Amino acid sequence: MRGSKLATRLPGVDLDALKATVAQELGATPATDAGGPFAFFESVTNYAIQWLQNRVTDLSNQTPAVFLLSASPANEVLGSGFIRVRAFTASLTRSLDSYLFVAAENLSVVWASKSAASSLDDLTSEIDRMGLGDRVAVVLLPAERAIGLCMNGVNGKCIRVSIPEHPSLDMQLSEFDHILWRFHEEFTQAPEGHLIPWEKAKERIPAPQLERRIQNLLWYHLKFVIFGNKLIIKEGATVKGRIDIHVQAGVLGPSMGSCVLELKVLRTHFPGASGARWSEKQNVDHVIEGIDQALDYQSETGAKIAFLCCYDARSVSHDQELPNVPDECRAKSVHYRRYYMFSSTPERRRAARAAAKKGELLAGQPK
Numbered sequence: 001m002r003g004s005k006l007a008t009r010l011p012g013v014d015l016d017a018l019k020a021t022v023a024q025e026l027g028a029t030p031a032t033d034a035g036g037p038f039a040f041f042e043s044v045t046n047y048a049i050q051w052l053q054n055r056v057t058d059l060s061n062q063t064p065a066v067f068l069l070s071a072s073p074a075n076e077v078l079g080s081g082f083i084r085v086r087a088f089t090a091s092l093t094r095s096l097d098s099y100l101f102v103a104a105e106n107l108s109v110v111w112a113s114k115s116a117a118s119s120l121d122d123l124t125s126e127i128d129r130m131g132l133g134d135r136v137a138v139v140l141l142p143a144e145r146a147i148g149l150c151m152n153g154v155n156g157k158c159i160r161v162s163i164p165e166h167p168s169l170d171m172q173l174s175e176f177d178h179i180l181w182r183f184h185e186e187f188t189q190a191p192e193g194h195l196i197p198w199e200k201a202k203e204r205i206p207a208p209q210l211e212r213r214i215q216n217l218l219w220y221h222l223k224f225v226i227f228g229n230k231l232i233i234k235e236g237a238t239v240k241g242r243i244d245i246h247v248q249a250g251v252l253g254p255s256m257g258s259c260v261l262e263l264k265v266l267r268t269h270f271p272g273a274s275g276a277r278w279s280e281k282q283n284v285d286h287v288i289e290g291i292d293q294a295l296d297y298q299s300e301t302g303a304k305i306a307f308l309c310c311y312d313a314r315s316v317s318h319d320q321e322l323p324n325v326p327d328e329c330r331a332k333s334v335h336y337r338r339y340y341m342f343s344s345t346p347e348r349r350r351a352a353r354a355a356a357k358k359g360e361l362l363a364g365q366p367k
Helices: 015-026 037-053 121-131 173-187 212-224 280-301 325-331 345-357
Strands: 006-010 066-070 083-084 097-105 110-114 138-142 146-150 158-162 198-199 232-238 241-247 260-269 306-314 335-340
Touching: 006 138, 037 066, 037 138, 037 146, 066 121, 083 212, 097 121, 121 138, 146 173, 146 325, 173 212, 173 306, 212 232, 212 241, 212 260, 212 306, 232 280, 241 280, 280 325
Parallel strands: 006 158, 066 097, 260 306, 306 335
Antiparallel strands: 066 138, 083 110, 097 110, 138 146, 146 158, 232 241, 241 260
């Protein structure tokens, strides 16, 4: 893709307008076995917005970066010097200068290579030499705060979109739910989760201080990885106690406003040698206290939404709900989410298959 072909400029990041423009200028959307090119474009655009928001340095001399869509990134880059990126987040330190990325549609799998190219034309030539010139590509132009979608590969015509200086966010509850669910999938759903949630998974003995560890990591995840916003507070003090996590006004947008999150761990066993146990009544009492805390913090802060997120390490089936708790939360307008912690990954897979056969979802899983 040569720079002169980035011709069309759209007002802001508008995927519907982009699709209309692509249909008008490029004709029918090319088929690809790697997933939807628009979904890929949206994933890269969201990443670029977060990355640009985190920049404090001058970007005027920053060389473009190119993202290539692939159904099998590892096979595409075999033997070419690419490195697998294990946590592809828009961090404060990551440089994109002259980088090539070969990635899955949702950026869940990303391989990266730092190129010696000094221009977009040089990057294009390098992609051609790799034999990937026909892949759906997204080009990030940091110096121009713009991004380009190349449906027919880097040598074809591209559609350019400007990224606003201060993009407005208006997150919906369903979107925030997916963020919380994704956190659970990555960190607490199985023993291999990055949080290492179990002391002894087979015996369902949770790790020490699990509630505090989840709080610290979820706060960090929301504040630095997802939103890059200082208005996400941990242990914020009120006259009625300390809020686990407070997402203040201005982070999520007008639909959600500010929200408070109260976090609880449900358990049957305590960690350590004592072998202490908790009864189902003690778990229910623990959650009822959490409902009251969430409501108190919502009242104190004027938050629009109160969440009660319970990470379930009880020695029960994944679909065994606490008695009366969902009804109590609905009656008090507290958004209750129970995230079951599986003892093994095979157990999680079996539960997911069984739920799918019934047309159901796992506990806490958003639609």
